[in-house]
Amino acid sequence: MELVVALGLIVFKVALLIAILLLLPLPLTWLERKVAGHMQQRMGPMRVGWHGLLQPVADGIKLLTKEDHIPAEADRFLFKLAPILALAPPFVVFVAVPFGESVSVLGTEITLYVSNMNVALLFVFAVIGIEVYGVIFGGWAANSKYAVLGSLRTCAQMISYEIPMGFAVIGVVMLAQSMSLLEIVRAQADVWNIVYQPVGFFVFFVAGLAESQRIPFDLAEAEGDLGAGFHTEYSGIRFAFFMVSEYAIMLLTSVLAVILFFGGWNGVLVPLPPLLWFVLKVAFFVYVFIWFRFTFPRYRYDQLMAIGWKVLLPLSMANIIITGVAFL
């Protein structure tokens, strides 16, 4: 009986997680367009629903009812596989991400995470690395020069930025003496990691921007000089898959930044429920992502590579060394 309850709980949590992650892009696209509009002294969507709140729903209906077009020369199997490969990893990663300690519902303690892996951080980085296959396959299978160019750029970008990102979090792991995200947050109960690891956070955040392919590193879909990057030939629901995946990665980067460097659900000064603290911090980072997008221009491709290999990588290594020396 206990096993059934435990299993049911896990299934329920996973279902809830998937539902939240699938629905979150709706308010996020709305927010993005609103913020964009107001930063440019426009209003953003206003016509569908109150202040355009139903605009994402309208967009969703539009994407669902559009023709699902597959180019004649495309590799049909890979073409269909790529959006799923791009979409699944960001969802899988959230299995290892804790959102809080636990809440008691009807007398039973329910933990706010699906699993407490002791190598959660490794799991996150390993699984998120799979997403690059979706990009490669998507660009290659479409058999279009713009898509291939876009996917080549994206691959190079994602692979070269995963390295400094991985190095940047080692300092955090050293401080917490654990790779479990839960332990990392518990270790920050008194002082957040941002105090000890400002350089680590900087490297992590910049690499995170590049990982989620947002401005100033959105070379994958540079509207001006490539068609639309690796998803040039995608339309309808498959294109929506790529978009959802992009937003999920943006969310994941925000969540990881909060967990690793900003104390997770530990609050300061104001006593709020831990979950609310967590959500507020993540929302702030999501806003920062959007804010960056409508502030900065795009880096050139050689600049992107130079920043990744010549700035972020040495910085992250120096960070590891200094943290290690300080530990001794």
Added chain:
Amino acid sequence: MSRALDRTGIWIGWAFFADLANALALTFGYMFSRPVTMQYPDKEKWLPYSRYRGHHFLKRDDEGEIKCVACELCARICPCYCIEVIPYEDEKGNRHPAKFEIDMARCLFCGLCEDACPADAIALGQQYEFSSFSSRDLVIGRDDLLGKPGKAATGGGVVSARLNTEQDVLVETSEPQGYNWWRNIRRT
């Protein structure tokens, strides 16, 4: 000395992303500024500028008779030949147009007809909403032209849009000069 100091200051600023921070502060400030968007035609409409050249209208004199004397100067001067006038003589012996048609699909709103008219009978008014699904509907006859709104100075207003709006759209008439959208642009 000071230039060297300036340069080091700039370098220190770059190292700590002072320029990026400035940019972020600027966009953040703009986010809370008033949008310049006028929500046409859902929420608001505005009078065009007082010298705006919109839809043509024909004038009547004090007796209510059409001012036009059908001299066809407007048709002659029109660069796109969109005016067609056929004159007739009424019982008092005055010349008037029997047919006065403007093809709005071809008109380029240069206002030359207004300048050429010796009888001050035709002018370009304030109406700017007359799009149509058929170019045939854009050929406007004499009687329609007599009913069109006039200039802002003579009380010409904007008639309601043909789009279905939820509530009646108000025209703001407190400003005779029309809406200056550029007034609301923030300059730094």
